Amino acid sequence: MAAYDILTIGHSNHPIEVFFDNIRGAGGTELVDVRTNPVSRWNPQFEQSALTVSAPRAGLGYRWAGRFLGGRPSREELVIDGVASYPLMAETAEFGRGIERVTELAQQGRPVLVCSERDPLQCHRCLLVSRRLVANGLRVGHIPFTGAIELHEELEERLVEEVSKARGGKKGSEHELCKIVR
Template sequence: MQNQASTTSHNPDRIIFTVGYAGHDRDSLLALFKAQGITAVADIRTFKRSSYWTAFDADSFGPFLRENGIAYVFMGDVMGGKPQTPALYPDGQLDYGLMAQTPAFRSGIARLVSGAEKYRICLMCAEKDPLDCHRTLLIAPALKEAGFDLRHLVEGRIESQTETEQRMLQVNGGDVPDLFAAAEPDPDADYKLALARQIKRVAPMADDAIKRR
């Protein structure tokens, strides 16, 4: 991570936090970070500025965090949920599988893994519910593969990634289609189906996500 405040904190538990700033103001979000011992924030929005939540624009919120002893880095260029590459929307909707394989995204994951050796990191996006955000649907699987667990700061409590996935199964449950019924039963079939359904439900469409220049 770059543009960081000086710190000697580290993350022995291999946990990365996430939060959506919707419904917060700067002070309440800062208090939340302090309460959880967060020492670095990775901003994973695609765009540095918001038309509504202007208090969290990168050019002012970043310095605010640093002034309060928390490192800040913008990573929306490699991990943002609305990438500006048309090829990642093959059917008009963002394909998270394709995005997860891009060199840029994989470099972002590697950067988080490296940074977590020194910092207690929180990923920040706008969406309040982690179930409706790419931090759960795109980034969490990659971090889990790297040996990390996620903790979501939401509604005044900490929700584990396991709890988020359980909610996803409840919302998207149903019969597992034949394509998952292999000769050897797949113990993750229900999760894979629920994830695919949730992605279909919330992944952005190209017409809405890509800025027209």
């Protein structure tokens, strides 16, 4: 079995060549764009219209999955106190279908979940999508722009440390944790 079944990356403001080099270097085969709205005012090279052309040229597949796995819900009942409720979102049929599709893709290659945030702790690709994939028995690794790939379980440990510092050592609900890290 490969070290990772699924990878994630945040495009941030990096040059597209560095982005693709990091993905290919980690063994990624297909971009799965999990942005609700796959556009970028400041980094047009990462807009969906650009990636559908540039990813295949870089030897990678591309598909948009934001309808199922996006981090900004369109339904009001999935938002609490102005913040997307990841626990509620994770229970929707749409989210379940998205997870099933990514799991199928992992059997054919090594999909890379793409969003915009550099730090996965600031992104639903870690706090929502990767958690479910790991709970389903898949190994998820987060690609940084420098350094080694971080296993999702290691990232969760870093999350606990950061939240503990932010709360003065107090624990909170998962919804409260999501509010703190954003």
